[in-house]
Amino acid sequence: MPRIVGIDLGTTNSLVAVMDGGRPRIISGPGGERLLPSVVSFAGGHMTVGHEAKRRLATHPADVIYSVKRFMGRGLADVQEELKFFPFHLIEEPPGVVRMDVGGRRWTPPEISAMILGELKRWAEADLGEPVQQAVITVPAYFNDSQRQATKDAGRIAGLEVLRIVNEPTAASLAYGLHQRKEGRIAVYDLGGGTFDISILALKAGIFEVLATNGDTHLGGDDMDRRLAEWLIEQAGGVQRFETDGTGWSRMRLAAETAKCILSAEDETIVEIALPGTQKAEPIPLARARLESLMMPIVERTLQPCRLALRDAGVGVKQIDEVVLVGGMTRMPLIRRRVEELFGRRPHTELNPDEVVALGAAVQADILAGGTRDLLLLDVNPLSLGIETLGGVMSVLIPRNTTIPTSAKESFTTSVDGQRTVDIHVLQGERELVADNRSLARFQLSEIDPMPAGLPKIEVTFMIDANGILSVGARELRSGKEQSIEVTPSHGLTEEEVTRMVEASYVHAKDDIARRGLIEARNEAEMVLRATDKALVAAGGLLAEAERRAIEAAAAELREAVKGEDAPRIRERIKRLDETTVHLAGVLLGHTIQDVAEQRTER
Amino acid sequence: METGDEWLCPACGAIQPLPDVIDDFACLGLPRHLQLDAQALAERFHERSRRIHPDFFQTKSGREQALSLEASARLNRAYRTLRDPIERMGALIRLETGQPEIAAKAPADLVEEIFELQELRETVRERPGDTGLRERLLAERNTLIDRLTRLERELAQLAARWDRAVDGGADADKRALIGAMRDWLSGRQYLVNTIDDITMTLEGRSDAKDRRH
Numbered sequence: 001m002p003r004i005v006g007i008d009l010g011t012t013n014s015l016v017a018v019m020d021g022g023r024p025r026i027i028s029g030p031g032g033e034r035l036l037p038s039v040v041s042f043a044g045g046h047m048t049v050g051h052e053a054k055r056r057l058a059t060h061p062a063d064v065i066y067s068v069k070r071f072m073g074r075g076l077a078d079v080q081e082e083l084k085f086f087p088f089h090l091i092e093e094p095p096g097v098v099r100m101d102v103g104g105r106r107w108t109p110p111e112i113s114a115m116i117l118g119e120l121k122r123w124a125e126a127d128l129g130e131p132v133q134q135a136v137i138t139v140p141a142y143f144n145d146s147q148r149q150a151t152k153d154a155g156r157i158a159g160l161e162v163l164r165i166v167n168e169p170t171a172a173s174l175a176y177g178l179h180q181r182k183e184g185r186i187a188v189y190d191l192g193g194g195t196f197d198i199s200i201l202a203l204k205a206g207i208f209e210v211l212a213t214n215g216d217t218h219l220g221g222d223d224m225d226r227r228l229a230e231w232l233i234e235q236a237g238g239v240q241r242f243e244t245d246g247t248g249w250s251r252m253r254l255a256a257e258t259a260k261c262i263l264s265a266e267d268e269t270i271v272e273i274a275l276p277g278t279q280k281a282e283p284i285p286l287a288r289a290r291l292e293s294l295m296m297p298i299v300e301r302t303l304q305p306c307r308l309a310l311r312d313a314g315v316g317v318k319q320i321d322e323v324v325l326v327g328g329m330t331r332m333p334l335i336r337r338r339v340e341e342l343f344g345r346r347p348h349t350e351l352n353p354d355e356v357v358a359l360g361a362a363v364q365a366d367i368l369a370g371g372t373r374d375l376l377l378l379d380v381n382p383l384s385l386g387i388e389t390l391g392g393v394m395s396v397l398i399p400r401n402t403t404i405p406t407s408a409k410e411s412f413t414t415s416v417d418g419q420r421t422v423d424i425h426v427l428q429g430e431r432e433l434v435a436d437n438r439s440l441a442r443f444q445l446s447e448i449d450p451m452p453a454g455l456p457k458i459e460v461t462f463m464i465d466a467n468g469i470l471s472v473g474a475r476e477l478r479s480g481k482e483q484s485i486e487v488t489p490s491h492g493l494t495e496e497e498v499t500r501m502v503e504a505s506y507v508h509a510k511d512d513i514a515r516r517g518l519i520e521a522r523n524e525a526e527m528v529l530r531a532t533d534k535a536l537v538a539a540g541g542l543l544a545e546a547e548r549r550a551i552e553a554a555a556a557e558l559r560e561a562v563k564g565e566d567a568p569r570i571r572e573r574i575k576r577l578d579e580t581t582v583h584l585a586g587v588l589l590g591h592t593i594q595d596v597a598e599q600r601t602e603r
Numbered sequence: 604m605e606t607g608d609e610w611l612c613p614a615c616g617a618i619q620p621l622p623d624v625i626d627d628f629a630c631l632g633l634p635r636h637l638q639l640d641a642q643a644l645a646e647r648f649h650e651r652s653r654r655i656h657p658d659f660f661q662t663k664s665g666r667e668q669a670l671s672l673e674a675s676a677r678l679n680r681a682y683r684t685l686r687d688p689i690e691r692m693g694a695l696i697r698l699e700t701g702q703p704e705i706a707a708k709a710p711a712d713l714v715e716e717i718f719e720l721q722e723l724r725e726t727v728r729e730r731p732g733d734t735g736l737r738e739r740l741l742a743e744r745n746t747l748i749d750r751l752t753r754l755e756r757e758l759a760q761l762a763a764r765w766d767r768a769v770d771g772g773a774d775a776d777k778r779a780l781i782g783a784m785r786d787w788l789s790g791r792q793y794l795v796n797t798i799d800d801i802t803m804t805l806e807g808r809s810d811a812k813d814r815r816h
Contacts, residue, residue: 205649207652364658368658368661370659370661370662373659376656376658376659377658378656378679402679403682405657405672405675405676405679406676406679406680406683407673463676465672466656466672
């Protein structure tokens with residue numbers, strides 16, 4: 001049975017894991033690395049993903065996309081605040097979909113995420129020795145419908161059927177609960193590169209029931225790096241002195257990231273900043289206490305969602321049995337301290353906070369594959385779902401923290417005689433007014449049979465599946481027949497666009513394979529040609545002139561083919577050269593044996 | 604056969620379409636009782652989830668996947684309703700009478716009071732600086748909160764009486780109790796809404812137009 005992998009598609013790093021002999025295991029890359037930086041570079045005209053792409057950030061910031069997760073399922077208005085921090089150029093097209101103008105093309109966030117997923121897919125295929133086509137991908141618990149849908153789209157573009165979107169803290173609890181075999185109430189505090197989640201769960205007899213979740217999808221390590229980078233720039237004499245060649249901000253951000261990580265273990269560090277225009281590096285001393293005072297406001301922003309989640313779960317701080325920390329940012333001593341103060345207990349840190357989410361995703365993949373029936377996740381929808389009613393007010397149909405899957409029915413009718421369509425505006429959020437919530441999609445009930453106003457009775461079912469993704473169905477109650485609905489998502493791609501991207505990725509995949517085939521054929525040709533040259537020299541006078549000429553001709557033909565792009569032709573000429581050199585090889589072998597024999601007799 | 608077991612085929616374990624009408628109690632295989640032990644209810648919910656959750660139908664046919672999604676959504680809704688004692692009572696009244704659990708009109712004995720409080724709120728809105736008026740509204744709110752607390756103490760007793768009537772097959776008692784419970788729910792809803800309205804006025808916010816829907 002083909003295996004289903006679990007993928008943690010993170011803001012800064014991504015991982016892939018698989019279930020092996022009843023235990024989840026992280027799959028390493030070709031260099032043995034377990035984390036794939038979520039960075040895609042187009043520098044130098046070709047696409048690279050991961051460490052190599054990350055290295056390009058310091059030299060080619062405008063050609064490199066990082067933290068793409070922050071843009072998933074979002075419009076330009078959603079990310080306005082942070083645009084100045086991103087060196088790459090962003091546009092919105094169509095409304096509600098951000099595109100990144102990099103490498104001579106306009107990429108949507110799902111396409112970039114698909115490149116990261118594609119790399120992880122290759123890691124998994126190399127490790128497992130079989131094609132990987134199905135995956136479970138994790139998202140922040142507080143991701144809304146559009147962000148989840150965008151993640152699913154990314155999977156499809158990468159050639160992966162996404163069997164389930166799982167919430168990161170829930171996945172972590174699965175890995176943690178399995179590890180500890182614990183029961184009781186746990187709080188999972190998950191601070192990653194770009195998002196913050198808090199989930200309160202009840203664990204009992206293999207059931208992982210989420211009681212409540214809360215969070216902030218625009219709060220994470222990225223924000224800390226920026227805050228620190230801004231401070232460092234001030235210390236280095238301000239923007240005017242510092243920012244001259246366009247790479248300054250990018251380099252400063254990377255320096256900030258490194259310093260932040262060092263200060264999780266050390267009390268002090270020195271940040272060396274090369275000033276533009278001089279060869280001199282300016283040392284800026286940075287103490288942990290200073291870092292903490294800069295980070296305090298950001299850390300404080302995580303505490304209110306914790307309190308709200310506890311309230312929604314109907315659980316007091318004292319009733320929490322364990323606190324689990326997830327996400328690389330939770331290595332920061334300041335965060336550990338503040339979480340401990342809030343919950344009144346020391347949080348668990350035995351599991352690697354970078355890996356626990358991917359491990360949990362692999363466990364969930366195993367459940368879906370039918371590998372176990374002992375475990376079951378019962379998750380919730382993070383945000384209330386509702387529809388627009390008169391006066392621009394949102395009427396809630398499914399409140400937040402409802403166990404999913406769940407559904408709600410609502411009846412609609414017409415207000416004018418002969419009316420053929422009814423528009424339904426679906427929203428997500430906790431505010432009273434439509435304008436303050438997030439528009440999910442507009443649905444139009446169409447082809448309603450002409451009837452006097454108020455007579456048609458159309459029952460619309462809003463279904464949120466186990467992925468936290470909405471689908472809508474409608475039925476005319478009088479006739480009992482299905483009512484057709486047209487969907488216009490407010491953010492994200494339409495079905496047609498995703499299909500087109502999936503097709504394009506197949507074409508690209510073919511290109512990639514052809515490209516790789518050509519490179520391999522050329523490498524082999526070079527090797528064979530070098531060996532032939534050496535052999536001809538070594539053979540010296542042992543070879544007949546005609547044979548030498550035949551070999552030289554075959555070699556020349558191969559050299560000619562290597563200049564072209566035709567891999568099969570190169571392979572064919574390698575074969576021909578091999579055939580003409582069979583005798584030469586034999587002669588050389590015999591000669592060598594003879595040599596050895598002669599040397600022996602001489603002794 | 605226990606109610607609710609129709610979800611899975613007894614012979615082959617395949618998931619079955621839900622009956623057209625299945626109530627919250629039947630979803631969890633429970634009699635229509637109002638006194639439920641939270642722990643036992645959770646266990647029942649978990650046990651049923653283990654049988655019908657979509658996670659366990661991923662490798663099955665598309666039809667079975669769709670049915671498990673439906674069934675699971677229905678079960679989750681039932682559990683959410685039954686786990687809250689007030690929602691539970693509301694669901695029972697809807698089920699027994701086919702009518703909404705809350706009377707459309709405000710309770711008759713309260714009409715006078717509602718009118719007076721609305722006037723007071725109106726005046727406070729017009730004269731936000733008048734601390735004396737605010738104090739009066741605040742005092743009214745405290746009185747209402749006390750009444751709500753007293754009223755909510757009657758819930759357990761109503762539930763116990765209902766369960767006795769169900770077990771004893773006393774239909775006349777049941778009918779009377781339904782009426783009493785509907786009055787109780789309506790009275791409670793009125794108090795909750797009025798307290799909310801006063802809070803809004805005191806905080807200087809406008810009323811939510813759709814809250815009572």
